[in-house]
Amino acid sequence: MFPTRHRTALAAVLVLPAALLSGCSLVHSGGSCDGSDAVRKDLAAQPVLSSPPDGATDPVNYRGEGVSTGCDNDSPGPAWVHADRVYTFTGTRQAVVDHYARTVAAQGWRRETDSRADAACWTRTADGRHLLLAVDFQLGAWTPAPDPGNGIGYEVTVGSNADGSDDGAGCAD
Structure with missing residues (x-):
């Protein structure tokens, strides 16, 4: 198994892109065209x-x-x-x-x-x-x-x- 610090680093590597993408959608606050x-x-x-x-x-x-x-x-x-x-x-x-x-x-x-x-x-x-x-x-x-x-x-x-x-x-x- 991975040591604790490697698991933390691995979690950060996996979670960071999702957090950045979510942050981008929060910065761009235009409404949705879905269902228009x-x-x-x-x-x-x-x-x-x-x-x-x-x-x-x-x-x-x-x-x-x-x-x-x-x-x-x-x-x-x-x-x-x-x-x-x-x-x-x-x-x-x-x-x-x-x-x-x-x-x-x-x-x-x-x-x-x-x-x-x-x-x-x-x-x-x-x-x-x-x-x-x-x-x-x-x-x-x-x-x-x-x-x-x-x-x-x-x-x-x-x-x-x-x-x-x-x-x-x-x-x-």
């Missing part, structure tokens, strides 16, 4: 995602048509679940924002005053879940960036914390 499929499906079915202004189309080079969904858990706090759709439009940004303002008011969305300058934002609560709707005109970080042709490109996103809370879910982000 139903929420993503519900978000993708939001009527606002398929209610663009007349004349809006899918970008010709967009990597897919229609609504895409995802879940991001790379930040502290709850995981962020979202459904997104990208459009191109030959009108102005203001025409896009005005269209969505009219469209979503009837669905119970409230315009937020802390929206970013390059986006418009609304919130509402549905079935106990805090939802955020954003119309965002900054698409340069996309790869490839959607090609708006002779118009403008914009993204419509409906998102929610995976747990449905309003914890940190704001328009100024």
Whole structure:
């Protein structure tokens, strides 16, 4: 058998990696995306995602048509679940924002005053879940960036914390 000090060293060698991995998961405190499929499906079915202004189309080079969904858990706090759709439009940004303002008011969305300058934002609560709707005109970080042709490109996103809370879910982000 091993002497006591060798057993202690062996235990440390076996336990230390597990402790370090656990410590890493404690430092990274993002929520889990596990079980978010139903929420993503519900978000993708939001009527606002398929209610663009007349004349809006899918970008010709967009990597897919229609609504895409995802879940991001790379930040502290709850995981962020979202459904997104990208459009191109030959009108102005203001025409896009005005269209969505009219469209979503009837669905119970409230315009937020802390929206970013390059986006418009609304919130509402549905079935106990805090939802955020954003119309965002900054698409340069996309790869490839959607090609708006002779118009403008914009993204419509409906998102929610995976747990449905309003914890940190704001328009100024």
